[in-house]
Amino acid sequence: ACDDGEIVIKFSHVTNTDRHPKGIAASLLQQRVNDEMNGKACMEVFPNSTLYNDDQVLEAMLQGDVQLAAPSLSKFEQFTKQFRIFDLPFMFKNIDAVDEFQTSETGQAMKESMTRRGLLGLQFWHNGMKQMSANKPLIEPTDANGLKFRVQNSDVLKAQMAALGGSPQPMAFSEVYGALQTGVVDGQENTWSNIYGQKFFEVQDGTTETNHGIIDYLVVTNVDWWESLDADVREQLGTILREVTEARNAESTKVNEEAKQAIIDAGGTVRTLTPEQRAMWVDAMKPVWEQFKDDVGQDNIDAAQAINAKH
Amino acid sequence: MEVAILFAMVVGLMLIGVPIAVALGFSSTIFLLVLSDTSLASIAQSFFQAMAGHYTLLAIPFFILASSFMSTGGVARRIIRFSIAIVGHFPGGLAIAGVFACMLFAALSGSSPATVVAIGSIVIAGMRQVGYSKDFAAGVIANAGTLGILIPPSIVMVVYASATDVSVGRMFLAGVIPGLMAGTMLMLTIYIIAKMRDLPKGEWRGWSEVFESGAEAGWGLFLIVIILGGIYGGIFTPTEAAAVAAIYAFFIATFVYRDMGPLSRPEGERNLSLMQKPIALVTAFFHRDTRDTLFEAGKLTITLMFIIANALILKHVLTDEQIPQSIAAAMLDAGFGPVMFLIIVNVILLIGGQFMEPSGLIVIVAPLVFPIAIELGIDPIHLGIIMVVNMEIGMITPPVGLNLFVTSGVAGMPMMRVVRAALPFLAVLFVFLIMVTYIPILSTWLPTTFMGPEIITK
Amino acid sequence: MSGRYEPDTILGRAVNEIEETAIAVLLGLMTIITFINVVLRYGFNTGLIWGLEATTFLFAWLVLFGVSYAVKVTANLGVDALINVFSPSVRRVLALVAGAVCVAYAALLLKGAWDYWANFANFPQTTGRWFPTGFEEMKRTSYRGWYEVVDIPMPEMLRWIEPIMNEGEHYEKIPRFIPYFMLPFGMALLLFRFLQATWRIWTGQAQSLIVSHEAEDAVEDVAHMNRGD
Ligand code: NA
Numbered sequence: 002a003c004d005d006g007e008i009v010i011k012f013s014h015v016t017n018t019d020r021h022p023k024g025i026a027a028s029l030l031q032q033r034v035n036d037e038m039n040g041k042a043c044m045e046v047f048p049n050s051t052l053y054n055d056d057q058v059l060e061a062m063l064q065g066d067v068q069l070a071a072p073s074l075s076k077f078e079q080f081t082k083q084f085r086i087f088d089l090p091f092m093f094k095n096i097d098a099v100d101e102f103q104t105s106e107t108g109q110a111m112k113e114s115m116t117r118r119g120l121l122g123l124q125f126w127h128n129g130m131k132q133m134s135a136n137k138p139l140i141e142p143t144d145a146n147g148l149k150f151r152v153q154n155s156d157v158l159k160a161q162m163a164a165l166g167g168s169p170q171p172m173a174f175s176e177v178y179g180a181l182q183t184g185v186v187d188g189q190e191n192t193w194s195n196i197y198g199q200k201f202f203e204v205q206d207g208t209t210e211t212n213h214g215i216i217d218y219l220v221v222t223n224v225d226w227w228e229s230l231d232a233d234v235r236e237q238l239g240t241i242l243r244e245v246t247e248a249r250n251a252e253s254t255k256v257n258e259e260a261k262q263a264i265i266d267a268g269g270t271v272r273t274l275t276p277e278q279r280a281m282w283v284d285a286m287k288p289v290w291e292q293f294k295d296d297v298g299q300d301n302i303d304a305a306q307a308i309n310a311k312h
Numbered sequence: 313m314e315v316a317i318l319f320a321m322v323v324g325l326m327l328i329g330v331p332i333a334v335a336l337g338f339s340s341t342i343f344l345l346v347l348s349d350t351s352l353a354s355i356a357q358s359f360f361q362a363m364a365g366h367y368t369l370l371a372i373p374f375f376i377l378a379s380s381f382m383s384t385g386g387v388a389r390r391i392i393r394f395s396i397a398i399v400g401h402f403p404g405g406l407a408i409a410g411v412f413a414c415m416l417f418a419a420l421s422g423s424s425p426a427t428v429v430a431i432g433s434i435v436i437a438g439m440r441q442v443g444y445s446k447d448f449a450a451g452v453i454a455n456a457g458t459l460g461i462l463i464p465p466s467i468v469m470v471v472y473a474s475a476t477d478v479s480v481g482r483m484f485l486a487g488v489i490p491g492l493m494a495g496t497m498l499m500l501t502i503y504i505i506a507k508m509r510d511l512p513k514g515e516w517r518g519w520s521e522v523f524e525s526g527a528e529a530g531w532g533l534f535l536i537v538i539i540l541g542g543i544y545g546g547i548f549t550p551t552e553a554a555a556v557a558a559i560y561a562f563f564i565a566t567f568v569y570r571d572m573g574p575l576s577r578p579e580g581e582r583n584l585s586l587m588q589k590p591i592a593l594v595t596a597f598f599h600r601d602t603r604d605t606l607f608e609a610g611k612l613t614i615t616l617m618f619i620i621a622n623a624l625i626l627k628h629v630l631t632d633e634q635i636p637q638s639i640a641a642a643m644l645d646a647g648f649g650p651v652m653f654l655i656i657v658n659v660i661l662l663i664g665g666q667f668m669e670p671s672g673l674i675v676i677v678a679p680l681v682f683p684i685a686i687e688l689g690i691d692p693i694h695l696g697i698i699m700v701v702n703m704e705i706g707m708i709t710p711p712v713g714l715n716l717f718v719t720s721g722v723a724g725m726p727m728m729r730v731v732r733a734a735l736p737f738l739a740v741l742f743v744f745l746i747m748v749t750y751i752p753i754l755s756t757w758l759p760t761t762f763m764g765p766e767i768i769t770k
Numbered sequence: 771m772s773g774r775y776e777p778d779t780i781l782g783r784a785v786n787e788i789e790e791t792a793i794a795v796l797l798g799l800m801t802i803i804t805f806i807n808v809v810l811r812y813g814f815n816t817g818l819i820w821g822l823e824a825t826t827f828l829f830a831w832l833v834l835f836g837v838s839y840a841v842k843v844t845a846n847l848g849v850d851a852l853i854n855v856f857s858p859s860v861r862r863v864l865a866l867v868a869g870a871v872c873v874a875y876a877a878l879l880l881k882g883a884w885d886y887w888a889n890f891a892n893f894p895q896t897t898g899r900w901f902p903t904g905f906e907e908m909k910r911t912s913y914r915g916w917y918e919v920v921d922i923p924m925p926e927m928l929r930w931i932e933p934i935m936n937e938g939e940h941y942e943k944i945p946r947f948i949p950y951f952m953l954p955f956g957m958a959l960l961l962f963r964f965l966q967a968t969w970r971i972w973t974g975q976a977q978s979l980i981v982s983h984e985a986e987d988a989v990e991d992v993a994h995m996n997r998g999d
């Protein structure tokens with residue numbers, strides 16, 4: 002518990018504390034803040050959606066009832082539609098390109114783009130590149146035709162599945178395993194670490210290494226609260242957060258590669274695409290860009306593509 | 313310390329006649345106002361999100377509605393006739409048929425009191441006619457009715473699953489074997505008592521009666537196939553299953569059995585066929601019976617959800633103040649192992665069950681003990697089944713036992729007499745609770761076989 | 771379980787009819803939307819993408835609107851084991867205390883509900899920790915009229931609110947203040963009904979705030995059920 006006089010920093014998130022990339026990062030942050038800022042500040046982490054889920058936490062943050070959260074990037078599309086760029090399929094070649102975009106001026110500006118609505122983005126946290134799985138082999142985009150896919154609640158992702166001729170289905174995360182197993186939905190898209198952590202591979206024919214999109218998180222805070230902090234506290238907290246971010250983001254590729262290997266070791270099927278096959282997926286999904294071009298901004302897309310070309 | 317005051321306040325307010333929901337919500341609000349800086353708006357947010365943010369709780373109104381249509385629409389009556397045709401000729405036959413009918417109805421309905429009302433109202437009168445004592449009949453039904461929450465579908469399991477984020481489908485599967493076991497144990501007990509006391513048995517009416525009553529009840533029983541087949545056949549999720557069940561029950565009650573709705577006629581007259589009144593296909597949706605059934609189910613949903621929503625407010629406040637963590641830490645420091653821990657959980661639930669309604673109790677206790685159980689390596693599904701069996705016992709023990717209230721009403725007996733009547737069979741449930749607590753495979757075998765081991769991640 | 775509430779005035783009957791029908795309609799809509807989505811998904815490989823969210827909002831409305839009705843007809847569950855031990859005069863005092871607690875509860879919840887809803891509708895929250903002492907000054911982050919729900923699309927016929935609530939900006943989804951409105955509305959009704967109920971106890975027209983003879987209701991249900999052929 003926190004001592005009297007310490008600034009209480011509540012951090013609410015939705016994963017476990019020791020296996021998920023976000024949970025690990027939050028635990029590390031908690032540990033360092035409570036060690037290094039003892040007497041000044043105190044962090045309480047609420048994992049596993051025990052306090053709020055990702056939809057409620059932003060409301061609670063605007064209300065001032067929680068100070069830190071790290072929802073997935075698609076949750077911010079309601080605050081500013083620019084964030085749709087992270088959901089657009091094949092926008093980023095790999096996680097290094099994502100990283101470079103996020104640390105570029107464009108990415109930094111996006112963190113501050115929500116201040117008029119009360120939120121300030123502090124750091125991007127990686128989970129990793131998304132893969133696609135289904136109850137039948139997915140080799141060419143036509144294989145996804147007529148399949149029901151569970152997607153996150155995002156217009157872009159719904160449009161992406163529709164572009165494949167699939168049917169997007171919103172569904173509570175806790176119901177997904179059962180729904181995949183019984184066939185209520187046929188497939189889903191996720192990072193290796195999520196597919197392994199949720200054991201989705203057990204109830205799917207296989208997972209195709211598409212790397213077609215990303216799942217990342219943004220650590221956010223209430224802008225009024227952030228500005229109310231003493232400058233030295235704000236600076237120290239910001240520094241710790243940045244160091245934790247750099248340390249954990251550097252591990253993200255390794256975490257996902259390990260998860261992928263663990264899936265293979267557990268008897269799961271992982272399929273890779275030839276360059277020609279991958280090009281077919283790109284052709285099938287990229288038209289979605291056109292649909293959301295105005296939301297995202299052509300200059301943002303250009304910036305992302307310029308970075309992509311380097312990787 | 314603060315948490316002891318909080319719980320004392322909840323119990324104290326309940327005992328002076330404050331509605332359970334308000335006792336929970338008011339105490340939590342005061343607790344929050346005194347101990348934290350968290351806003352009152354967060355209480356309102358919890359209240360709203362109890363419904364809008366807990367997708368799995370949606371199963372509650374749907375299962376209640378399905379039960380209402382089945383009770384109003386004559387499904388229960390036909391199931392009993394079928395049960396009697398099958399097992400009515402054994403010693404204690406009608407009582408065994410009553411348990412069997414409760415098990416069948418439990419497989420349709422998610423609620424225990426609904427099971428008692430649906431089956432008990434008919435079976436108790438029937439048992440008295442063939443010479444059973446009223447007490448014996450009431451005791452049997454009050455106990456067998458508790459199977460309503462153990463045999464899937466189950467409202468209490470839905471509440472547990474949403475409080476702890478385990479899978480509803482898994483919980484349902486886990487309830488099957490314990491449910492069949494508990495039912496069998498009750499039937500065996502009746503058989504033995506019947507042999508010893510030479511209780512009346514019915515006549516064997518031949519296979520024709522079995523088939524005829526089976527065909528009559530078939531429409532209702534087919535709902536079991538629809539629910540389980542639909543869930544495990546990939547047509548719908550457990551939550552949606554409840555909505556499908558409600559729609560199906562509405563159609564069966566209105567257009568097949570025609571005991572309610574535009575085709576229904578007063579007692580003694582033949583109900584109309586759809587051919588005689590095809591317009592019923594439209595008017596059924598607006599018929600007074602339909603509206604009344606929807607309204608009654610809605611009202612029960614509201615009173616139940618008012619309690620659950622306020623219990624979720626309590627849960628939110630406890631979490632906000634990090635109470636479960638400190639209790640868990642204290643228990644771990646004290647060096648409790650899984651065996652001791654499960655005894656403590658059972659005692660807490662049994663005591664709580666004396667005073668509280670199951671769904672409310674589960675939402676309070678589950679978040680408290682769940683993290684500790686995980687820490688001790690107890691399977692969350694196993695823990696859930698233990699809780700459900702405790703809730704069953706709570707339903708037939710005074711002072712608050714929904715099945716006691718309902719049975720005393722249905723049988724026209726004072727509550728304390730029902731309590732005494734239920735006692736011998738309560739002993740059976742106690743033995744059953746001990747078995748379920750210390751033989752985890754009873755609960756975990758089926759879900760693990762069909763769905764793989766439970767993973768506790770997000 | 772069926773209540774036996776009989777309003778005694780024409781207005782009372784009309785209000786009662788509206789309340790009961792609203793409860794029936796909300797539950798009916800929830801069920802039908804969910805069912806249609808199953809049919810669309812399994813039969814036609816499609817679905818109402820907004821169906822799930824709409825159902826959960828209807829569920830919230832059902833309960834938030836319905837709790838005041840439950841108070842009106844004294845349908846809330848409670849424990850009457852202890853109060854039945856006391857003499858009528860002691861019981862009356864306890865019932866009045868219970869009524870005061872309920873009124874305080876509803877008042878606190880109403881303040882919380884207003885504070886939660888207000889910013890979504892570009893209104894100020896109240897000041898004061900537990901008792902509303904006035905209205906807050908609006909800050910830049912107090913305007914949340916732009917905040918949309920996740921899935922339910924904005925109907926064209928509601929576009930006229932855009933200039934008022936969203937600085938003329940286009941809503942893709944309905945704004946949150948619409949579904950959330952039931953929160954302060956329901957809590958205001960709840961406060962009103964608890965005040966009424968406490969008044970009934972004060973004047974001796976009622977003895978308690980909780981359903982006492984559940985058994986009687988159940989019997990009535992049974993009679994209802996045994997009707998028909
Ligand atoms: Na059941």
Ligand code: NA
Pocket residue numbers: 665666667668705706707708709710711712713
């Ligand atoms: Na009890």
